[in-house]
Amino acid sequence: MTSRAPLPPPVAALFPPRDERERIDELLGRELAEATARVVAGPVMPTLERERLRRELEPFDFARPRPLEELIAWAIGVMEQGVVHMNNPRYFGLFNPPASFPSQCADRISGAFNPQLASSGSSPAPVEIEAHVIRAFARRAGLPAASGGHFTTSGSEANYTALVCALTRAQPRFGTDGVRAFPGPVAMYTSRACQPAWFKIAHHAGIGRAALKLIDTDSSGRMHVAALEAAVKRDRAAGVVPVLVSPTAGTTGAGMIDPLAECACIAREHGAWYHVDAAWGGAALASERLRGLLAGIETADSITIDAHKWLATTMGCGMFITRYPQTLSEAFRVTAEFMPSSN
Structure with a gap:
């Protein structure tokens, strides 16, 4: 012994x-x-x-x-x-790369200081660093200078944030009355090649999984624009309220990019929030050679990007970016007597 x-x-x-x-x-x-x-x-x-x-x-x-x-x-x-070893040269699986060494160092620093991020007053340094990175990606996407957002644990959390913002902006009483505030059932639209976490998002947000409308894809695996427009028009005629249109920039199965600009036009025409799920493909914004593949993202109301994919950060690090930071604040702001109101 x-x-x-x-x-x-x-x-x-x-x-x-x-x-x-x-x-x-x-x-x-x-x-x-x-x-x-x-x-x-x-x-x-x-x-x-x-x-x-x-x-x-x-x-x-x-x-x-x-x-x-x-x-x-x-x-x-x-x-x-x-565990599956993504830093093994024989790994050809999903698009989660090994975490870069600088990212591992950042994890060590963050763990050592353990910042409390519930208020900017308690951790002004990491809050400002976060805001700076979000603004940098917003600029690369072509969003206005006043855009904002925050880090998330994943693309799924960022997509959930987009849906809550969409519901909040579509109906001012959503925050108090929930989906009962809408004149009819609500719907959100994405392609059949979407990340399946959207089903859980619809469930958790309280609109129900049936509110998620999956649009057929074309022979290339991209969302079929005509099918999207037909679905939205059909739903509106039946009294359904379209609240969110979310094309994918980098589908999980094949890496396809939906027709972003065309989807944006349909969202605008029908008063829906236009969100681009670029959890995978959003990293192309960092490349001058590839960013043109995301044409149409510049008109998005919000964007999801996962840094722990192509940007090689440690798990889990997503980003939610929006041209309407005031809507984000309205959707998630709370006050408490132990927390300064300015935070």
């Missing part, structure tokens, strides 16, 4: 002195570098058997803490064997 070094007192274990932190940091960096080298040369797919992992987890208990060094080695070993 292997004996363990005596554990430090709880407070010292959680908040060790500087020399101990530096020693652990050095150990962690070395172990991660060695694991990364093994991953690049090893299998792409997980090799860890779940049943074995469950057996290993059984002894873990709050009443029986373990030394940090032991846990670091165990966790690295489990992750090395228990």
Whole structure:
């Protein structure tokens, strides 16, 4: 039976002195570098058997803490064997690339300072950094200088934000009365090649999954504009309120870009919020050579971009960008006596 070094007192274990932190940091960096080298040369797919992992987890208990060094080695070993390795050169799966080293460094800095982002007063530095990045992408997309937005955990959260903004702008009483404020049922439109999280978004927003209208695609996998226009007109004739039209810039299955400009015209004609789900393809805005593929995005009311895809940040980092930051504020602003109203 292997004996363990005596554990430090709880407070010292959680908040060790500087020399101990530096020693652990050095150990962690070395172990991660060695694991990364093994991953690049090893299998792409997980090799860890779940049943074995469950057996290993059984002894873990709050009443029986373990030394940090032991846990670091165990966790690295489990992750090395228990995830798909996107930084392996033989990985040809989904479009989530390995996280860049600068992004990993940013994660370390953020974790160390642990900013509270509920109000700008508590964390002015990260709030301003966030706003600067959002404005930079808004400019690349061709949106007005007054555009705004925020980071999200994913493209799905950003798309959800777009739907809430669309409902809020379409009906001022949505915030108080919900969908009952509308004169009839509401509908949102995207292509059959859309990210299926839209079903969950419609469910969670309270409009119901049936409110999501999937439009057929053409032979190239792009949303069929004539079918979109016909669906919107048919719904309006039946008393349905179109609240959101969302073409995709980079479909999950094939990377196709819907006809953005044509979709924008239909949204405008029928008073719907025009949102571009560019979770994947939005990274093309950073390229002078590729950004022309997104012609029509400049008229969007809002845009989704996932930085953890082509921009190679750590998981999960999405962006919601809108030309109507006041609508975003109206949809999500709350006040509390413990939070300054100016925040």
